[in-house]
Amino acid sequence: xxxxxxxxxxxxxxxxxxxxxxxxxxxxxxxxxxxxxxxxxxxxxxxxxxxxxxxxxxxxxxxxxxxxxxxxxxxxxxxxxxxxxxxxxxxxxxxxxxxxxxxxxxxxxxxxxxxxxxxxxxxxxxxxxxxxxxxxxxxxxxxxxxxxxxxxxxxxxxxxxxxxxxxxxxxxxxxxxxxxxxxxxxxxxxxxxxxxxxxxxxxxxxxxxxxxxxxxxxxxxxxxxxxxxxxxxxxxxxxxxxxxxxxxxxxxxxxxx
Ligand code: ADE
Numbered sequence: 598x599x600x601x602x603x604x605x606x607x608x609x610x611x612x613x614x615x616x617x618x619x620x621x622x623x624x625x626x627x628x629x630x631x632x633x634x635x636x637x638x639x640x641x642x643x644x645x646x647x648x649x650x651x652x653x654x655x656x657x658x659x660x661x662x663x664x665x666x667x668x669x670x671x672x673x674x675x676x677x678x679x680x681x682x683x684x685x686x687x688x689x690x691x692x693x694x695x696x697x698x699x700x701x702x703x704x705x706x707x708x709x710x711x712x713x714x715x716x717x718x719x720x721x722x723x724x725x726x727x728x729x730x731x732x733x734x735x736x737x738x739x740x741x742x743x744x745x746x747x748x749x750x751x752x753x754x755x756x757x758x759x760x761x762x763x764x765x766x767x768x769x770x771x772x773x774x775x776x777x778x779x780x781x782x783x784x785x786x787x788x789x790x791x792x793x794x795x796x797x798x799x800x801x802x803x804x805x806x807x808x809x810x811x812x813x814x815x816x817x818x819x820x821x822x823x824x825x826x827x828x829x830x831x832x833x834x835x836x837x838x839x840x841x842x843x844x845x846x847x848x849x850x851x852x853x854x
Pocket of ligand 1: 684685686710728729730731732733734735736737738741
């Protein structure tokens, strides 16, 4: 899968996509991330990418022409992209479903906004869609582009070594992860839940299901409306909702479960 990213901070995008799972996927050529400096698509001596907004107001607006030229160069060199996405807080909120959808495309262009905004014609004439990674404003779209690339890359076959871990990621089934522990089995007087060191795999599986449901009910009850639960999880949920099993079996993890 190919990404082209257009930004005024190419080093930032290079760095966030050069480490970990995404970095390895690039090395293994499962993923191609080509970063373009928006300033390379300017024509003036000062390589100007922004200007004051028509009508007045604070801040500067990223100009349309450099984005138009960048998109044309990407198309000429790398072919017609399947999607050209403007990263912006005004976009549609990015979700697991969007990551899966984008992972099925071959070629995606990400345009990073900056400053007070982007000339509206970038939306109208260059982008095919607009994505926000959440209801907060970042200083620019670069980190958001890194988030999208990471989440999408995880859905590309072969990128994550253990495909089971992608299949069981929280938002595949809309249920949060159960708590996990590793050595030491006891720390500052707190032991890990007994069941996990019991060797009883049936009990461990049941405990994990129950804790995942409990955690989702407490932290993200909104997810449970859409969650695909099996019979066992549904019965856990009913019990928990009825308040029959309110006792926390996991030790504190530094916050309310
Ligand atoms: N640029 C600034 N804030 C953003 C956000 N929340 N999502 C995507 N791009 C952004």
